[in-house]
Amino acid sequence: MGLFEQLNIEYEVQLHSNHNEDQPKQLLSLEEINDGYKTNFIIEQRSYVEIRFTIDEKDFDYIHTRGDIIELYKDDSKKLEIHVNSKEIVNIESTVNSFTVILFGDKIHTEITFRNRDFLNSRLKSPSELESVFQSNQDIRYHFVQAKEAQHANHLVVVFSAFSKEYVYNYNYIDTLKDIPINKLFILDDFGAKGSYYLGRNKDFSIENSVISLILNICAKYNIPMKNIISMGSSKGGYSALYFGAKYSFGHIITLAPSLYLGTFLKRFHPDMLDYILGNNLDADETYLNNTIYKLFNNRNGFKGNIKIMVGTKDSRKDSHIKPFISYLDKIDYPYDFDLVDGVDHSQLKYFAPEYFKVQLSKVLDIPQVPEMYLTDIDFKIDNNKAKIKVDSIGENLEYAFYWYCDNIVIKKVLYSNNDCSELPIEKAGAYRVRVFLRNTSKEIVTKTSHTINI
Numbered sequence: 001m002g003l004f005e006q007l008n009i010e011y012e013v014q015l016h017s018n019h020n021e022d023q024p025k026q027l028l029s030l031e032e033i034n035d036g037y038k039t040n041f042i043i044e045q046r047s048y049v050e051i052r053f054t055i056d057e058k059d060f061d062y063i064h065t066r067g068d069i070i071e072l073y074k075d076d077s078k079k080l081e082i083h084v085n086s087k088e089i090v091n092i093e094s095t096v097n098s099f100t101v102i103l104f105g106d107k108i109h110t111e112i113t114f115r116n117r118d119f120l121n122s123r124l125k126s127p128s129e130l131e132s133v134f135q136s137n138q139d140i141r142y143h144f145v146q147a148k149e150a151q152h153a154n155h156l157v158v159v160f161s162a163f164s165k166e167y168v169y170n171y172n173y174i175d176t177l178k179d180i181p182i183n184k185l186f187i188l189d190d191f192g193a194k195g196s197y198y199l200g201r202n203k204d205f206s207i208e209n210s211v212i213s214l215i216l217n218i219c220a221k222y223n224i225p226m227k228n229i230i231s232m233g234s235s236k237g238g239y240s241a242l243y244f245g246a247k248y249s250f251g252h253i254i255t256l257a258p259s260l261y262l263g264t265f266l267k268r269f270h271p272d273m274l275d276y277i278l279g280n281n282l283d284a285d286e287t288y289l290n291n292t293i294y295k296l297f298n299n300r301n302g303f304k305g306n307i308k309i310m311v312g313t314k315d316s317r318k319d320s321h322i323k324p325f326i327s328y329l330d331k332i333d334y335p336y337d338f339d340l341v342d343g344v345d346h347s348q349l350k351y352f353a354p355e356y357f358k359v360q361l362s363k364v365l366d367i368p369q370v371p372e373m374y375l376t377d378i379d380f381k382i383d384n385n386k387a388k389i390k391v392d393s394i395g396e397n398l399e400y401a402f403y404w405y406c407d408n409i410v411i412k413k414v415l416y417s418n419n420d421c422s423e424l425p426i427e428k429a430g431a432y433r434v435r436v437f438l439r440n441t442s443k444e445i446v447t448k449t450s451h452t453i454n455i
Helices: 004-005 208-222 236-247 261-270 271-278 284-297 318-333 344-366
Strands: 009-018 031-033 036-043 045-054 061-065 069-074 075-083 089-094 098-105 108-115 132-134 141-147 155-161 185-186 230-234 252-256 307-313 337-341 373-385 384-395 399-406 409-419 421-425 429-441 443-449
Touching: 009 141, 036 075, 036 337, 061 089, 069 384, 098 108, 141 208, 141 318, 155 208, 155 236, 208 236, 230 236, 230 344, 236 252, 236 284, 236 307, 252 344, 261 271, 261 284, 271 284, 307 318, 307 344, 344 373, 373 429, 373 443, 384 399, 384 429, 409 421
Parallel strands: 155 185, 155 230, 230 252, 252 307, 307 337
Antiparallel strands: 009 045, 031 036, 036 108, 045 098, 061 069, 069 075, 075 108, 089 098, 132 141, 141 185, 373 384, 384 421, 399 409, 399 429, 429 443
């Protein structure tokens, strides 16, 4: 019995080209592989293909599409993952009990893999509770939180996501912004293995078009003017915040440590992403993408939103990406605000960025001031049979407290003092971590947890 018969999945192929009529019957000829099944097919002529799969709701109760991956769930548990690997993919559309793969191009070379284990996206539970879908040229997944108070209902912050592991796509700063009282829109970049910078695939910029359509749809629904949109993000998300904010005249942009020579950055570190976005990763593609962000600022007479750019003194992007860009803004007399934060490198954004965003948003919105104190680094290690922790921070008259955990049980509490370090003798095996607390003279608190060390 074949895979489709086992899983009670039916499929139909519609092929529009000059090929013979028997071609659709041969497209999905499956071969068994270690983690499932796969099929390869090539259509040599310009073609438009729709492959529609229909599921039985007794076997699967939820279809989740994510870029070029389809996930099938039953009782909130993933049962099948389908990966469509093709440069000619246009979109994957889904309904309650079906999904359709749409391909179009001069030569269609496609591989479809069906996995029932060893999934690319290792998350096994359904994401349906947190995600909504905006259907457009590309389906965009997002999480929206409506403002609870009328006085803040005419503002919107749009949050773009940073890098995560391959095929693992996360929203950023949902918990960070939970007490910020305005409308909040968190947009997922779940295209390709690592994301698309919310731009597109093969230089079609269809993802960008769909993202801005979503943002404008939210603004129209809640009567939010463009000048009251705040775009924000760090690293990869910082580039997207600047790109969308500048191109579409948002009122405020908060960008942390973006790679602004994006072509050079991707060609060196993520050539597969450059190939995904532009369809190739040659020198010309590198130059094209490098120039993209700069061209957005050539209209000197247009609307100029408020731009806040932040980078740390230890971040390699400071000299290679940020300084050339702000020099260009100076040259064309384009206003911006620049924060150079002492002692922070790119890896420390995970500690620094949450509080920084809250401070900057409180300034933009003129709401009660969030204290400017930042935890910039946590150095947690084992040395000479002792667990040691050292905290780096920014702020005045700060005090520190430490809760030591072993196997998720608090085994030691170090109360507030001026001492920014603590240590613990290791007396037994277990999983050790530390909860760090910063407190200022107003008794306001910032807290973070270290990584876990297994002994």
